[in-house]
Amino acid sequence: MRISLESDLAIGDAPRSPEDRAADKALLGTVANQMRQARDHMVGFPVNLDFDYRHLAEYLAIHGNNAGSPCGSSEYHLHSKHFERAVVDFFAKLAGAPGGAAFGYVTNGGTESNLYGTYLGRERHPDAVLYASAEAHYSVPKIARLLRMDYEPVPTDAAGVMDLVALRKACLRHRARAAVIVVTIGSTSRGAVDDLPGVRGVLAEVGMGRTHLHADAAFGGLLAALAPRPLPWGFADGADSIAISGHKMIGSPIPCGIVLARPQHVENIRQPGAAVGADDDTISGSRDALSPIMLWQELRALGREGLTQRVRQCLQMADYATDRLRADGRHPDHLPGTNTVLFDAPAQTVCDRWNLLQVDGQAHLITMPHVTHKHIDRLCKEIAYPTGH
The missing domain is CATH 3.40.640.10 (Type I PLP-dependent aspartate aminotransferase-like (Major domain))
Incomplete structure (x- = not known):
């Protein structure tokens, strides 16, 4: 669903009818679903998406x-x-x-x-x-x-x-x-x-x-x-x-x-x-x-030990991404002890799809807790074949 701020989201003077409210609820559900799907390609920002708080809805x-x-x-x-x-x-x-x-x-x-x-x-x-x-x-x-x-x-x-x-x-x-x-x-x-x-x-x-x-x-x-x-x-x-x-x-x-x-x-x-x-x-x-x-x-739930394990997983994933990108000829730059990997920016379509920020010709990959080997492997595949994902 493509949303136009002017036509789809404008707030009017009169209360919405029950039918309109149902449509609004469906629209919100569609947007939420789109955001959930986009999570699977979020590897360029320092935010952890590995959580679920729905039981706190009360x-x-x-x-x-x-x-x-x-x-x-x-x-x-x-x-x-x-x-x-x-x-x-x-x-x-x-x-x-x-x-x-x-x-x-x-x-x-x-x-x-x-x-x-x-x-x-x-x-x-x-x-x-x-x-x-x-x-x-x-x-x-x-x-x-x-x-x-x-x-x-x-x-x-x-x-x-x-x-x-x-x-x-x-x-x-x-x-x-x-x-x-x-x-x-x-x-x-x-x-x-x-x-x-x-x-x-x-x-x-x-x-x-x-x-x-x-x-x-x-x-x-x-x-x-x-x-x-x-x-x-x-x-x-x-x-x-x-x-x-x-x-x-x-x-x-x-x-x-x-x-x-x-x-x-x-x-x-x-x-x-x-x-x-x-x-x-x-x-x-x-x-x-x-x-x-x-x-x-x-x-x-995590305690200090669980949080430590999470941190070390992120660092290990950064090392893995560095090795994969180096093997693919992307010239990765990774400071030890960090979970940020800079590398030669791929096609703009790949950067857009994977939420990769670009600065001076380098893309930024950040291995947060939700980023797995599968994410890295899929990203590298799309870098090599940008139109074949």
Whole structure:
């Protein structure tokens, strides 16, 4: 079914007739079926499609709202803050929070999590310059504009990692001011991981004592934490706040994320009793109550060991894809410890069908948990015979 926004989806003034409502229901069913079919060719975006939450449909008949702080309750009783706190506690421990505890809440995605961490840093140090890798997530320069912060993009090396020599030079230019630095743990371009302890070392070397380090670990945090060779990414490695994605490695039909922060820094922004009987120490105030339940379900089922197995499966699949694409002469480029594989872009019809993004002549394949050997084999076959699938 081809849908025209003007003719098929326009909303009129009068109520729809029973017949029209039945047609609308059929249209929605058709679109859902098309989206389900398209899942089988989704290999170019960092989103996990291996989940099923249909048994939670009863929550769609309830207006759940986790208004204000995740801590405690509120005067609005239809909430899931107890599930949210369990999710936050899991990630706080995984990130090496001091004493196993950190403030955190479930956001509506990585951008809100990055905004929150940067906002904490700006409130701690109002004169701060915001530094980030030139390959940082596109939300970072946008956040600089939102918070009216001077922004210094730092060049990267050949692997896409923040160049510490360039960072040192940038910090020296603004030595009299504080520094808020977004450290990218898994870049969207190729999964590169900035050197968090190295960034700390540069700040100490140039004598910058007023700092806030936010780890954007939305894409690569779980890979860094649970890979066979873990990489520095969390509180124990110097982060003051951390963004983690909920819909990437875990999987969710709704974009969501988790933000973590050292509790003492949250005091700077907390508004006591502002949100229906709860403190407000979040960005969005009213918040989705279903995402914490879905995240809790998956984390409860997997546990740390299951999540580790999922991460390692993704890394093994990236190695397999690299070998297959190399054998097919596609010149794959794959950083060890990541699940992103760049390779010579195939025909546009293949990129469109398999949701492969193209940058500078290279296509991006990302081996998320739902991607299997069969996906890779079928993709390689279609690359070789683009009109024969």
